[in-house]
Amino acid sequence: MEAVRRLMDLRHRGRAEDLPEVLAAAAPLLDAEAATVLLVDYGQLALHPLRPNPLDPSTPHRVEDTRAGRAFTTAREQWHDGTLWMPLLHGAERLGVLELRLKAYPDDADRADLAVIAALIAELIASRRFYGDAVEHTRRRLPMQLAAEIIWNQLPPLTFAVDGTVITAVLEPCYEVGGDAFDYAANADVLHVALFDTVGHGISASALTTLALNTYRNARRSGLSLIDSCRSIDKWIRSQHPGAFVTALLAELEITTGAYRRISAGHPAELFLRGGRALPQLPTPNTLPLGLGHMLTRLPEVIEQQLEPGDTLVFYTDGITEARDVTGALFGVDRLSAFLLENLDADVPPPEVMRRLIHTIISYEEGELRDDATAAMLQWRRR
CATH class of the missing domain: 3.60.40.10 (PPM-type phosphatase domain)
Incomplete structure (x- = not known):
């Protein structure tokens, strides 16, 4: 609930670009070592970190041949070697994937809670994206005419x-x-x-x-x-x-x-x-x-x-x-x-x-x- 409260604060006083920082601070409350928002680009070719951290070596995930991409295309969670990818859905709209680094695969109750967190993040992205250009900067891989x-x-x-x-x-x-x-x-x-x-x-x-x-x-x-x-x-x-x-x-x-x-x-x-x-x-x-x-x-x-x-x-x-x-x-x-x-x-x-x-x-x-x-x-x- 503390993680939910911190994320909910963005509804009134935050921007989409503030989400990675708040999510990083909330990750321990989710028993996660790290949490990253990955958004799909306009061409739906790859998933890119929202406002990537220069110190973070994470790179975009291709949609076609990665587990993160599979979570996006199937709208179902994927797990591998300590990482859980959960689809970010705004209604039926596919926005991207939430990547969580965990010590162990969560049980059913914890996965249900994480699904709620993912749904809340998707709602925040959809509602806050119009108050800044962070989402657009992330999704655009070429100049748009x-x-x-x-x-x-x-x-x-x-x-x-x-x-x-x-x-x-x-x-x-x-x-x-x-x-x-x-x-x-x-x-x-x-x-x-x-x-x-x-x-x-x-x-x-x-x-x-x-x-x-x-x-x-x-x-x-x-x-x-x-x-x-x-x-x-x-x-x-x-x-x-x-x-x-x-x-x-x-x-x-x-x-x-x-x-x-x-x-x-x-x-x-x-x-x-x-x-x-x-x-x-x-x-x-x-x-x-x-x-x-x-x-x-x-x-x-x-x-x-x-x-x-x-x-x-x-x-x-x-x-x-x-x-x-x-x-x-x-x-x-x-x-x-x-x-x-x-x-x-x-x-x-x-x-x-x-x-x-x-x-x-x-x-x-x-x-x-x-x-x-x-x-x-x-x-x-x-x-």
């Missing part, structure tokens, strides 16, 4: 779960992305999800994406329907950026029943996965890209589909399926479906499936993405 800075500051956490339903997303290139974005919100029994792909690149694309994203939120928070939300975004894009356009998927899921509704505004259809196979894609598009709606006289069409428990929907931008290898061959929808089904069949958690997917796309293009690549997975389970 302004367009990417604008987009990342607009986005919700990459992963969210409610009553067994999960939404998780990835964006690349994470330090340069400017034209892609996603959003979600859970209100009462409805989960709202949207994916946007803006024409162009750089700061002009990020400005257009910002307008589309915030107009969508304004329409949603004003209680507008999918059709009226689509029309509102279309109107504002046409007004503020004449001639520009944004493709989008706007969707709603009734969490209690699995009733799914969506509009595709010039966007590729989501993948529809059930029971280890890909079902036929839903009709797309149902209207023109946002910003070009004045060219049609009819209203956008809402497509409805009844989901079954365990169904998975995967939204993506064309940077995923149009990735090319050295021979010029497209990654394609079939390869995307096969990759997703293979990982889901192996019970890989949805956030980890998305992380693996984006690194597969990067490798497919020899480490140099030609376009922004964004994907989001929505998995429904009955409450």
Whole structure:
């Protein structure tokens, strides 16, 4: 409880950068010789100490082939040779890992207490990160372009779960992305999800994406329907950026029943996965890209589909399926479906499936993405 009290003091009088010092002082109270917060970088490649101590020889842990990385990817504790790694989860969002050096493997009761400490640390990181730049300095391994800075500051956490339903997303290139974005919100029994792909690149694309994203939120928070939300975004894009356009998927899921509704505004259809196979894609598009709606006289069409428990929907931008290898061959929808089904069949958690997917796309293009690549997975389970 003394360790909890010291950590709780940071909620009112501390910054994220103060956490390592407080945690080091609290380590003996946890029967630990040392305690270190490791945060995942934007590329989800390695785990780095929060404000590393120059006198501490600890180095980053790769996500792919270390026990710390395994604690991150599986969201389960790992133990080896006097070190315990516990996942740092803010809700379902994977922030990193808590590394504890212990004299002996703790019993069940002590591990339960340490899990509470890890949860509290994750809450402190999530709540205090906006009062300084220590978390950002730790997570950034390359300079971030302004367009990417604008987009990342607009986005919700990459992963969210409610009553067994999960939404998780990835964006690349994470330090340069400017034209892609996603959003979600859970209100009462409805989960709202949207994916946007803006024409162009750089700061002009990020400005257009910002307008589309915030107009969508304004329409949603004003209680507008999918059709009226689509029309509102279309109107504002046409007004503020004449001639520009944004493709989008706007969707709603009734969490209690699995009733799914969506509009595709010039966007590729989501993948529809059930029971280890890909079902036929839903009709797309149902209207023109946002910003070009004045060219049609009819209203956008809402497509409805009844989901079954365990169904998975995967939204993506064309940077995923149009990735090319050295021979010029497209990654394609079939390869995307096969990759997703293979990982889901192996019970890989949805956030980890998305992380693996984006690194597969990067490798497919020899480490140099030609376009922004964004994907989001929505998995429904009955409450």
